[in-house]
Amino acid sequence: MDHTPPPFFKRGPAPLVRLFFFASLSLALLVIDARFRYADGLRTWLALAAYPLQRAATAPIELVSSIGSFFSTQAQLVEENERLRTKALAYSQDAQRYEAAQAEAAQLRRLIGAQERLEVRVIPAEVMYNGRDPYSHKLFIDRGATQGVRPGSPVADEAGVVGQVTRVHALVSEVTLLTDRDQAIPVQVMRNGLRAIAFGGGASGMLELRGMAANADIQNNDRLVTSGIDGTYPAGLPVATVTRIERDAENAYARVVCRPAAGVDRGRFVLVLLDETARPPRPEETQSTKDKTRRRLRDKDKDGTVR
Amino acid sequence: MELSASHQILQPVRVSTIMASFALALLLNFMPWRDLRVVPDFVALVLVFWCVRQPRLVGLGVAWTLGLITDAGNGVLLGQHALAYSLLAFLSIWLSRRILWFGPGLQALHIAAMLIVAQCVALLVRIAAGNDFPGWPIFVGPAAGALLWPLVTWLLLLPQRRPAREQAI
Numbered sequence: 001m002d003h004t005p006p007p008f009f010k011r012g013p014a015p016l017v018r019l020f021f022f023a024s025l026s027l028a029l030l031v032i033d034a035r036f037r038y039a040d041g042l043r044t045w046l047a048l049a050a051y052p053l054q055r056a057a058t059a060p061i062e063l064v065s066s067i068g069s070f071f072s073t074q075a076q077l078v079e080e081n082e083r084l085r086t087k088a089l090a091y092s093q094d095a096q097r098y099e100a101a102q103a104e105a106a107q108l109r110r111l112i113g114a115q116e117r118l119e120v121r122v123i124p125a126e127v128m129y130n131g132r133d134p135y136s137h138k139l140f141i142d143r144g145a146t147q148g149v150r151p152g153s154p155v156a157d158e159a160g161v162v163g164q165v166t167r168v169h170a171l172v173s174e175v176t177l178l179t180d181r182d183q184a185i186p187v188q189v190m191r192n193g194l195r196a197i198a199f200g201g202g203a204s205g206m207l208e209l210r211g212m213a214a215n216a217d218i219q220n221n222d223r224l225v226t227s228g229i230d231g232t233y234p235a236g237l238p239v240a241t242v243t244r245i246e247r248d249a250e251n252a253y254a255r256v257v258c259r260p261a262a263g264v265d266r267g268r269f270v271l272v273l274l275d276e277t278a279r280p281p282r283p284e285e286t287q288s289t290k291d292k293t294r295r296r297l298r299d300k301d302k303d304g305t306v307r
Numbered sequence: 308m309e310l311s312a313s314h315q316i317l318q319p320v321r322v323s324t325i326m327a328s329f330a331l332a333l334l335l336n337f338m339p340w341r342d343l344r345v346v347p348d349f350v351a352l353v354l355v356f357w358c359v360r361q362p363r364l365v366g367l368g369v370a371w372t373l374g375l376i377t378d379a380g381n382g383v384l385l386g387q388h389a390l391a392y393s394l395l396a397f398l399s400i401w402l403s404r405r406i407l408w409f410g411p412g413l414q415a416l417h418i419a420a421m422l423i424v425a426q427c428v429a430l431l432v433r434i435a436a437g438n439d440f441p442g443w444p445i446f447v448g449p450a451a452g453a454l455l456w457p458l459v460t461w462l463l464l465l466p467q468r469r470p471a472r473e474q475a476i
Contacts, residue, residue, distance in 0.1 A: 015397055015400050015401060018366065018367045018368075019393060019394065019397040022368075022370075022393040023394065025371065025386075025389075026374070026386040026387075026389040026393060027386065028386075029375075029385045029389065030384055030385065030386035030387065030390070030432060030436075032385075034384055034436055039385045042379075042385065043379050043385055046375055046376055046379030046380075046385075047379045049376060049379075050337070050376050050379055053333045053337055054337045054380060056334055057334045057338045057339075058337075058338070058339065060338075061338075061339065127339075128339070129337055129338065129339040130340070133381050133382070133383045134344045134441040134442075134444075135383075135433045135438040135439070135441050136383070136438070166382075167382060174382040181438070181439065203439075203441055203442060
């Protein structure tokens with residue numbers, strides 16, 4: 001115990017009064033943030049204050065991994081080189097075929113008078129850390145508005161879609177993962193083109209197709225890719241593989257559970273896709289829709305077309 | 308004569324120590340942990356420590372600001388941690404004289420109760436905002452925090468300790 005004399009004359013308001021004051025302040029902020037989204041400016045400033053700490057927190061891990069790579073052996077390197085070379089060979093063949101197919105597709109597109117698709121620009125980013133929040137699935141990447149990330153941009157890794165940028169700060173962005181309960185993505189079964197919408201499964205780390213008819217033509221191990229009809233995700237990115245289908249006689253709908261293709265909960269590097277496809281403007285929305293995902297799409301659309 | 312830990316005469320605390328400990332706790336919280344539900348909330352732990360030991364220096368204002376930084380850094384609803392930390396600071400200040408009477412084990416029990424109350428507040432906020440209950444493991448974090456309490460006490464009191472030679476005089 002330290003023995004400082006109690007300040008008799010300078011006490012300030014009673015603790016209970018202070019608690020009441022700060023609790024009401026917090027509740028007011030909560031309501032403002034959840035309902036009206038007025039607090040985004042304040043959030044940006046606070047995020048900037050937290051940025052040095054976030055960087056410092058990931059520094060030790062980078063250090064450990066760099067030390068690990070320093071001590072990797074000659075044999076490991078030779079083996080890895082060999083593996084990469086064979087992979088590169090396979091990829092180069094694929095790339096040639098892809099170029100040919102792309103030229104052909106462009107020609108066909110011109111023939112049917114469709115708009116020409118522009119290249120998708122990508123921003124490579126590094127995952128800084130997962131959001132410390134057991135209620136949602138988010139991660140933070142080290143690219144922000146300064147590097148050209150825009151809210152609504154899809155995020156992918158080498159295996160498929162990871163999620164979508166939901167909030168952009170100056171130097172950091174927040175990515176909501178596909179497995180978050182509030183996240184939805186339009187998909188298509190690769191085998192037969194059946195369209196569906198995949199929703200995040202929350203804590204299970206899986207995705208779920210909702211509203212599939214009980215007799216829908218879907219099987220285990222079917223691969224799902226983005227359909228591209230929402231105008232947010234480019235078409236054809238791998239999303240998930242079907243792992244379980246429950247068809248129940250009592251229920252009109254089948255329960256389809258799928259495992260995400262991308263390393264949603266692992267991996268350190270991701271790509272932010274800036275889709276610059278020219279799209280016709282979205283029709284005016286009615287006032288009554290307050291759906292969160294809709295608003296998100298609309299925000300993205302504004303950014304995409306107004307410029 | 309050997310003095311027990313709680314009755315040592317300590318040097319006055321430096322504000323820089325408090326600030327450094329909070330920065331370190333925030334840093335630990337921002338580390339990429341694998342399962343967040345079982346990792347203790349270091350900021351809450353350090354906050355409780357300073358509210359118990361220095362209720363005149365660290366109070367609800369500090370708690371509220373730290374809560375806001377945590378909220379923004381994690382991209383959760385602004386005010387969720389601010390509310391939980393304010394309540395935590397209030398409880399710690401209110402119980403500080405009582406807690407300091409006990410030994411490390413019973414102190415840790417008090418801390419566990421307070422951390423669980425704060426976790427419940429955060430839980431209520433999220434359920435009110437439309438989230439699901441994320442499972443019972445979220446209460447493992449507060450328990451782990453309470454287990455760390457003796458270590459935290461020892462570490463954070465280090466800068467205030469006098470050498471044993473001085474104690475004897």
